[in-house]
Amino acid sequence: MTIEFEIPKPIAQQQYVLKTVADNMMRPHSRYFDENEHEIPWDYITFMHQAMKASGAGSLAPKSDKKADPNKPKRPPIGYQMLAHMLEIISWGDAGMYLVTPGGGLGAAAVQSAGNDEQKKKFLARFMGDKPTFAAMCMTEAGAGSDTSTIRSTAVLDEETNEWVLNGEKIFVTAGDKSLTEYEQSGKGFVVVWATIDPEAGRAGMRSFVVEAGTPGIKVEKMEHKLGIRSSDTVTIVMQDCRVPFENILGKPTVEKTTKGFKGAMATFDATRPLVAAIGVGVARSAVEFVKEKLAEEGIEIRYGIARNRLTAIERDVIDMEIMLRSSWLMILKAVWMADNKKHNALESSMSKVKAGDIGTKITQKAVEMMGPLGYSREFLLEKWFRDAKITDIYEGTGQINRLVVARNLLGYRGSQLR
Numbered sequence: 001m002t003i004e005f006e007i008p009k010p011i012a013q014q015q016y017v018l019k020t021v022a023d024n025m026m027r028p029h030s031r032y033f034d035e036n037e038h039e040i041p042w043d044y045i046t047f048m049h050q051a052m053k054a055s056g057a058g059s060l061a062p063k064s065d066k067k068a069d070p071n072k073p074k075r076p077p078i079g080y081q082m083l084a085h086m087l088e089i090i091s092w093g094d095a096g097m098y099l100v101t102p103g104g105g106l107g108a109a110a111v112q113s114a115g116n117d118e119q120k121k122k123f124l125a126r127f128m129g130d131k132p133t134f135a136a137m138c139m140t141e142a143g144a145g146s147d148t149s150t151i152r153s154t155a156v157l158d159e160e161t162n163e164w165v166l167n168g169e170k171i172f173v174t175a176g177d178k179s180l181t182e183y184e185q186s187g188k189g190f191v192v193v194w195a196t197i198d199p200e201a202g203r204a205g206m207r208s209f210v211v212e213a214g215t216p217g218i219k220v221e222k223m224e225h226k227l228g229i230r231s232s233d234t235v236t237i238v239m240q241d242c243r244v245p246f247e248n249i250l251g252k253p254t255v256e257k258t259t260k261g262f263k264g265a266m267a268t269f270d271a272t273r274p275l276v277a278a279i280g281v282g283v284a285r286s287a288v289e290f291v292k293e294k295l296a297e298e299g300i301e302i303r304y305g306i307a308r309n310r311l312t313a314i315e316r317d318v319i320d321m322e323i324m325l326r327s328s329w330l331m332i333l334k335a336v337w338m339a340d341n342k343k344h345n346a347l348e349s350s351m352s353k354v355k356a357g358d359i360g361t362k363i364t365q366k367a368v369e370m371m372g373p374l375g376y377s378r379e380f381l382l383e384k385w386f387r388d389a390k391i392t393d394i395y396e397g398t399g400q401i402n403r404l405v406v407a408r409n410l411l412g413y414r415g416s417q418l419r
Helices: 009-035 042-055 079-098 105-114 117-128 176-180 199-205 260-297 313-340 346-371 382-393 399-411
Strands: 135-138 154-158 163-174 190-196 206-212 218-223 234-245
Touching: 009 042, 009 079, 009 382, 079 260, 079 313, 079 382, 105 117, 105 135, 105 190, 105 206, 105 260, 135 163, 135 176, 154 190, 163 176, 163 190, 163 206, 176 190, 176 218, 176 234, 190 199, 199 206, 206 234, 260 313, 260 346, 260 382, 313 346, 346 382, 346 399
Parallel strands: 135 190
Antiparallel strands: 154 163, 163 234, 190 206, 218 234
16 A cells, blocks of 8 residues: 555545634634633634534544445545644644644544444544534643553442442643533533553553543543643543443453553554644644745745755745655654554654654744744734644653654664663
8 A cells, every 4th residue: 555645635625624714713813812711712613513513524433334335446544634634724723722623632532542332432423413522531640641651540340330430630631621511512521531440550450431521520620821722721630439330441341461451542642643743733834834924025035946055044944944844744644644544653653743743843933033023022923833832742742752652663672671
């Protein structure tokens, strides 16, 4: 199988619609929602839910059991590729508002990666319901950041009621408030909580549990105030004797000698890290385009195709920014193509995340530097993109931890051998 670089027609059609949304529903409101942190842009959310529901775009819900026509050529899978293009465009519009786009997010991706058919039908189908619905992943703890094997939240099976009893605290949960708070405007969301069913078993005891909004014993304790992506909520969640049905566990309910349960959960990130990388590329592209637009207004055009030593310093800077942008995007395309074709992509996934986190920060910082007071001014969005870009290098595995993943895969080391 080969990677096709021509954009499939369904993705091209989606791009046209999303560019219109980014231009008209995101960019004009970016500054307002940046300055009014945690205010929810319901107009944008409702519109996107209806649009996604009508088109089926971005849905991870199982398709119908209708048999395909054997005489009709089978179209290559493009689900994750479509999501990557979608995220790049709407993050170009506004990365913070993207994070309040209704849909499954990491929570749904975890169900898709580790859930059984019944769980997928039950939890994923609700994202295409009448109301916008949210889901989140609860992983990070005060003592367990990038090293998720040190998670201390527990899940104990109550054999009398056949329920899991969850206890612990999770921090920095993206979209946790929208996923757990039962708003009138939204459907019934959920969070996927990582916990151990056997603290002595290490990674082998790690499991994920679906906890639905309205479940007693789980609550949002605090909402963070952040440097960037300020229209997205990031919260602390506390579980105190939180009971969930036995069937809400993702994976086997017994401890095995292998770390299969942990690896199954980590497969979620192999699929989603390139998507986070696409967010970083979208923000970085905003900065590059802004710089070129302002230079053009001053009569400065970039002269492509001539010797580098004949270019001005500004021209070299812009070309270097574009090289970083395009190389990062190509790495993302490879990683999502592999995800669509069910190829092991842990290496490519982490590489794309490292690259995007790096270039997003470098490009937006360089853009602010090149524009001087204009870049630092709040009159324009460039300083906001600078603040928004850094999160790509932090969440869903920091740049440092992803570099470790890359090194382990390239050198053939286990986690215990290279830390």
